[in-house]
Amino acid sequence: MKTRKILSLTRSRQISALCWAVILAAGLCARQFPVRELLPLPLRVLAAALLVLTAAAVITTSLGLFTERGDERSARNEHRTDAALFTLFFLALGAALLFAGEGWSVTLGRGDILTLFAAVCLARDLLFLGYERFAP
C-alpha cells in the first residue's frame, strides 16, 4: 500500500520559518536597493522563481498539507506563541508611545506591510519552534 509522506509538525514549521526568512530578506533588499535597475534580467527571473516557490511552500505549510496533525502539546505551544507575540506587540506599542515625538506619524506602503508581515510570521514560527524544543 502506498502511503503519503507526511511532514512532522516541527519540520513543517522549520520550512515555514525558512520561507518567511527568504521573503523578509527579499523585502529588506528591495527597500534598500533599486532591484529592477541593479539586477540583470536572468537574475530577476531567478529571484522571482525563488519567491514563487517560497510562496507555494508557505501556502502548503500554512494549510497543513502533507503535515501531521497537531496534538495537545502543539496546541499548548501555539497558545503560548500567540500570547508571547501579543505581549511583544503590546510592549512595542508602549515603547512607541513613550518615545514617539509629537506629530510623529508612520506611512506604510504595500512592500512595507509585506516585510512587516513576513517578520511577524517568522517570529511566530521561531517562537513556536523554541517552545517545542525548550518548553515543558
Add this chain to the structure above:
Amino acid sequence: MKLVTKLREHRQARGLDQAELAALVGVRRETIGRLEKGLYNPSLKLAMDLAKVFGVSVEELFSFQEEE
C-alpha cells in the same frame, strides 16, 4: 515535585516504538519522547489513554517525586 514515569518500560515491554504508541493515543512521536524523559506533563485524558493502552492504572504509569 518532579513527574516520574514508567512509560518507556511499559512501551518496550509491549514491543512498541514511540511512533506506534503515539498513533495509538493520538499524539505526535515527539510528545511521547518528551513524556518518557519527564519533560512534559500530560493532560489527564492523555494520561488515562496511555494507562488504558498498557492496561494499568494512571498511578502505575505516572507518579510524583520530591525534588532533592
